[in-house]
Amino acid sequence: MFIKICWESIALDAGYYAELKDNIIQADQLLQLRRIRDRFQHAIQPAEQTWSESSSVAQYNACINELHDALISRTIKIAERSMTGEGLGPPPVSYCYLLLGSAGRSEQTLASDQDSALIYADHESADEVKMYFLAFAQKIVTMLTELGYPPCEGKVQSDQRLWCQSETEWIDQLNHWFSDASWESVRYLLIVADGRSIAGSSLLQERVRASYEQGIIQHPPILERMIDNTLHHKVLLGMLGQFITDRYGEAAGSIDVKYGAYIPMVNSIRWLALRANIRETSTLSRLEQLYQQGIITENDYFSYRDAFLQILALRLMAGFHTENNQYKGNSKLYLSKIDKREKRKLKHNLKLGKKMQRLVLMKFAAYK
Secondary structure, eight states: OOOOBOHHHHSOOHHHHHHHHHHHHHOOSHHHHHHHHHHHHHHSOOOBSOOOOHHHHHHHHHHHHHHHHHHHHHHHHHHHHHHHHTTSOSOSSOEEEEEOHHHHTTOOOSSOOOOEEEEEOOOSSHHHHHHHHHHHHHHHHHHHHHTTOOOOTTOOSTTSGGGEEEHHHHHHHHHHHHHHOOHHHHHHHHHHHTOEEEEEOHHHHHHHHHHHHHHHHHOTHHHHHHHHHHTSSOOSBOTTSOBOOOOSSTTTTEEEHIIIIIHHHHHHHHHHHHHTTOOOOSHHHHHHHHHHTTSSOHHHHHHHHHHHHHHHHHHHHHOEEEETTEEEEOOEEEGGGSOHHHHHHHHHHHHHHHHHHHHHHHHHHHHO
């Protein structure tokens, strides 16, 4: 049976969507939020019907990410109140909680893990303040795990000391990464580029982001060092235009939609955006800004946008599974479940993904 998604059929009813958001805002216990999460998780899954316009995919993606944002920001409020209830008091200084990864790009599927960071204001009692925010971040991470968001396997998470620092520490850390320019440091810089404030004082992030942008200007070779990371994941399309599928194991015959299609486009567009000093974090917004600045043509903009939306749709089609009471996304999709028209379209769009990687190399050559 071919899987075809009718995005118009799953667009959230305005009243139902408003009710969900209102319930999230009013929830004052984690158990209430978990029930809402479970409800929204299963109520708005794509139906196996027919494809619709790409604009419906964008709308669907926006809706589920707004609901994720609401759930996460409400969890942070409940965690803050819990700290006070446990006698640890309210936050001693202002802070900013950041979403990274797909959450930072507003591209979470129905099941994404936690990628986060925390910035807090400088204070003379540095050690005490740090211990407070590490405990606060640990509480948030634990609550989000109970809400069904798996912890980040790579430990890019606000409860880790590397990702929970004061404003000055963050700026010093960025300077070190820019100067070091090792594979790992560059990877961290690319992760930070997707950071988006979800709670607290956005001014803290704005100042750290300004330091980040200054670092790119002061360390011109960093864009060259970012190339290897950016082009690390290859588009899963062979020299003869064939899909490169898993050959063995349980996933034999499937393609890795996340790492063989989605990530290559995300990475390429991010690099072009950093080169152009674009602050937007979502891939679609970055694409639009690249077009507005004349870096890509109007035809390329619409072609890349449609390609990205199909790939985003396929990520959503891959679905999720539950493990240890958490929702975990699937990245593999069996080609046998996609009809011929969509396969042809996917091949065309993967070729566009390769074209974008070539554009990165061309712009880099011109930059040098």
